[in-house]
Amino acid sequence: MLSTMQDGHLSIGTLLRHGSKVHATSEITTWTGTGARRETFAELGANSARLANALRALGITGDQRVGTFMWNNAEHMAAYCAIPAMGAVLHTLNIRLFPEQLVFVANHAEDQVIIVDGTLVPLLAKQLPSMKTVRHVIVANGDAATLQAPDGIEVHSYAELLAAQPDTFDWPDVDERAAAAMCYTSGTTGDPKGVAYSHRSLWLHSMQVCMTDSMRLAEDDKALAIVPMFHAMSWGLPYAALMVGASLVMPDRFLQPEPIAQILDAEKPTFAAAVPTIWQGLLQQLEAHPQDISHLREVVVGGSAAPPSMMHAFEENYGVPILHAWGMTETSPLGSVARPPAAAEGDERWAYRYTQGRFPASVSARLIGDNGEELPWDNEAVGELEVQGPWIAASYYGGSAVDPEKFHDGWLRTGDVGKISPDGFLTLTDRSKDVIKSGGEWISSVDLENAVMGHPAVAEAAVIGVPDEKWDERPLVAVVLRQGQQVTAAELREYLADKVAKWQLPEHWTFVEEVPKTSVGKFDKKRLRALNHDGKLDITHF
Amino acid sequence: MLSTMQDGHLSIGTLLRHGSKVHATSEITTWTGTGARRETFAELGANSARLANALRALGITGDQRVGTFMWNNAEHMAAYCAIPAMGAVLHTLNIRLFPEQLVFVANHAEDQVIIVDGTLVPLLAKQLPSMKTVRHVIVANGDAATLQAPDGIEVHSYAELLAAQPDTFDWPDVDERAAAAMCYTSGTTGDPKGVAYSHRSLWLHSMQVCMTDSMRLAEDDKALAIVPMFHAMSWGLPYAALMVGASLVMPDRFLQPEPIAQILDAEKPTFAAAVPTIWQGLLQQLEAHPQDISHLREVVVGGSAAPPSMMHAFEENYGVPILHAWGMTETSPLGSVARPPAAAEGDERWAYRYTQGRFPASVSARLIGDNGEELPWDNEAVGELEVQGPWIAASYYGGSAVDPEKFHDGWLRTGDVGKISPDGFLTLTDRSKDVIKSGGEWISSVDLENAVMGHPAVAEAAVIGVPDEKWDERPLVAVVLRQGQQVTAAELREYLADKVAKWQLPEHWTFVEEVPKTSVGKFDKKRLRALNHDGKLDITHF
Structure with a gap:
């Protein structure tokens, strides 16, 4: 009817x-x-x-x-x-x-x-x-x-x-x-x-x-x-x-x-x-x-x-x-917005505000794990974010909706990796192509970067995964020092010791003049990976 | 594309x-x-x-x-x-x-x-x-x-x-x-x-x-x-x-x-x-x-x-x-909402708040005059309100969109009569079927009712148009007195003298026990007209 x-x-x-x-x-x-x-x-x-x-x-x-x-x-x-x-x-x-x-x-x-x-x-x-x-x-x-x-x-x-x-x-x-x-x-x-x-x-x-x-x-x-x-x-x-x-x-x-x-x-x-x-x-x-x-x-x-x-x-x-x-270009861009629930108080409000926010009714979200399974919203399970809604892209111009890299059964694959709380708040931890898969666990490159950038001598830090025989991938940190500052890789590793889980501690470090950037100013990790692949980086290994 | x-x-x-x-x-x-x-x-x-x-x-x-x-x-x-x-x-x-x-x-x-x-x-x-x-x-x-x-x-x-x-x-x-x-x-x-x-x-x-x-x-x-x-x-x-x-x-x-x-x-x-x-x-x-x-x-x-x-x-x-x-059932019902513009101050804010409100982008409005012409938004021209939008009815269930009483070129005829200000605020003055057309001018039955109901002896007043050889229609006022109160038609006419334009002063008055009501409690003017038509009202003429 x-x-x-x-x-x-x-x-x-x-x-x-x-x-x-x-x-x-x-x-x-x-x-x-x-x-x-x-x-x-x-x-x-x-x-x-x-x-x-x-x-x-x-x-x-x-x-x-x-x-x-x-x-x-x-x-x-x-x-x-x-x-x-x-x-x-x-x-x-x-x-x-x-x-x-x-x-x-x-x-x-x-x-x-x-x-x-x-x-x-x-x-x-x-x-x-x-x-x-x-x-x-x-x-x-x-x-x-x-x-x-x-x-x-x-x-x-x-x-x-x-x-x-x-x-x-x-x-x-x-x-x-x-x-x-x-x-x-x-x-x-x-x-x-x-x-x-x-x-x-x-x-x-x-x-x-x-x-x-x-x-x-x-x-x-x-x-x-x-x-x-x-x-x-x-x-x-x-x-x-x-x-x-x-x-x-x-x-x-x-x-x-x-x-x-x-x-x-x-x-x-x-x-x-x-x-x-x-x-x-x-x-x-x-x-x-x-x-x-x-x-x-x-x-x-x-x-x-x-x-x-x-x-x-x-x-x-x-x-x-x-x-x-x-949000992203493909989401028009409004995805989630971090307004705390009315019931949250004090520091809890801040914890909500740090997240990427809550999904509105017009944007449905789900998390997809390594094996294509849908993950729970428990604020712990980490997977790739997929979204659906009337202002979310179904395809690209001149392209096809059947592009498994970008679309999945009518959902947009965002390429963002994170977790969602039971009340629908998203916390992103990485881009899916940048996440480091080490021994069956995921290490967030963004978390490591933020931890390293907390050191006063560090201006910028970019983390990529490099191949590892035993663990599949392990993190490599590229560090740009602040002008006039000095710090060694060993000192930075020591600095991280109480900030990240022991098994996440990077064993590969390099110091660079600058991190390559994309046209919109984001870290260009593809170019960093190429530099590493071509042996252009001077690396300290632990 | x-x-x-x-x-x-x-x-x-x-x-x-x-x-x-x-x-x-x-x-x-x-x-x-x-x-x-x-x-x-x-x-x-x-x-x-x-x-x-x-x-x-x-x-x-x-x-x-x-x-x-x-x-x-x-x-x-x-x-x-x-x-x-x-x-x-x-x-x-x-x-x-x-x-x-x-x-x-x-x-x-x-x-x-x-x-x-x-x-x-x-x-x-x-x-x-x-x-x-x-x-x-x-x-x-x-x-x-x-x-x-x-x-x-x-x-x-x-x-x-x-x-x-x-x-x-x-x-x-x-x-x-x-x-x-x-x-x-x-x-x-x-x-x-x-x-x-x-x-x-x-x-x-x-x-x-x-x-x-x-x-x-x-x-x-x-x-x-x-x-x-x-x-x-x-x-x-x-x-x-x-x-x-x-x-x-x-x-x-x-x-x-x-x-x-x-x-x-x-x-x-x-x-x-x-x-x-x-x-x-x-x-x-x-x-x-x-x-x-x-x-x-x-x-x-x-x-x-x-x-x-x-x-x-x-x-x-x-x-x-x-x-x-x-709003009305046919408009889902949200039509207009009376939030004053940011620039309005003091009493001007109140004037805006008394109106029926401003139309949102999703509800287009127009005023249609007696001859089907679209009227300006000058807060003076009075016509029937027509609306259009994604939550406005295009027809009735089992009916047709070609129902000139209710629909007009894809617009809903609201049956409400009023004026619109240049900044889109609606002021309703009557229902279109209740407005009194006197000598080419419109008299608002609602305005007259409100004026009569301002008298302390009056509990309710309903106004309908009755046929008039010279003017086409003239107002008839049906008055319900408050218990224990008395007032004559002449006194009420005198009371109105400085409240409405002279040419609008009603010359037909009747006192009734109650005004007939619809199932939702509104004045049922159709039944009042029938009572008048059948000579069941005791009318004082001036």
């Missing part, structure tokens, strides 16, 4: 109509380095219509892809609205991809048009000749004349293009399951893989962002979106803000601690989202130049684990609670 | 699995008159499985309908979970329907089984012989032996039935657009009409209930669900509580002011939902017997307009903000 309820409705077009009308006076503020420029949601609606008209005039039809190569600013927000609402697909190009990856994703998505910020023109220009489907480049916030494009690519000024267009557009009805936006993951293995979010998944995810037990975004918020709009849709903030009329503060290219502190002082946002390194930088800035940041009701931290010390510093020194969250 | 996101997931089965596992320790408390009995969400999961097994054993298959004729209690909650999760359809029978309406809806929905509370057995038993499809009656919270059922209907004890069943059930995958639950509207014209909610609409609506700008239900809430579970799904509280792990307090049949005050005192809920008459009753109770109710962070009022005086009394005398909301 079918229900009698209406269908449809869930689309970026509906969202834009709603936000620009019901929340016409809410604002998008873009930082300029010395101050702010402001645009209301009503103006966003008008500019989105102008952009859609302009793209139509350039020949964009159907579900063609339009790329953005931009910072977080009002023009990027108009692209977020106009492109999906007109039925096309927004492709947010990650400006930090390696050049060959950038070319790969633009060609793979078959981007027809790219909108680029003026300051990013030099970065894009070099790769443009290799992008085979791009026909137009639109330069926003800069001088279009600075771009010398190859033959066959027309260059336009964003401002001039929009000025020539009407400020209304008849947003079409779209199938809620059609792609609205794409984001490629920049894994350490193989080519980047495209995740295509649907109108439906973005709508549901936006509702989640505004739920009280999630990020609780509301009309009375002013949200500082530090996490780039090319990283998993800026964690859902732009669309969620449009949904409830929260004002947005966009830092543009000013992401260093000092301008972030200036933005906080000038705009007094109530909420902000960023990776731990941004917050660590801000903390150092605040220690040197104290400033009241208690206007922030809460800040959300994800992307990688938030160190407990940082969480305490924010809360105890500045009165700002840090909300720990877990 | 299709997205790469997963589909499915939105079902009561998923919700039950989530709530009973992740929020296993959250509770459903049922009031017993002198105390409370408690059940955890884990136990709810087990009892729901037992009930599903029992229903399967009674032959319930596919999308057959199972009726409930129950108060708000833990057993009704298990029915809410088990019936849709097993793929069948929950039909909540309104215990306050007139007998012939009750028979009509049970036959129309083709209910196979009815679960009834022991105290309601006498009310159901009289109509059971007329219910043609019912094969089984399950008596909960009472003695099954008290029910003498007609031939062909088996009677069972809920407790015995469940005790014999296993506490797990393999909840099937269901299409999210399939019907999960049905509720019939008890209109004043024609037969009741069935609204069939889908798994999808219930899921989306539950998310809305938990959004910060909506009812902001969260894990740390304890929600007192006074609004009956047979009235538009208790305004979404049961499923939303399961979604986030909010505990539920169920008053069972104890809905009078004194037991409600006892429940508040004993359970200290943080949130509650009920129609204005319940809150008015509680207010009088509290005035006679003062009690601290500041544990309520907020209470939601809908169903009919909340008098401003009541909103002030709750907030100023008891520290409890009343949240005004609008």
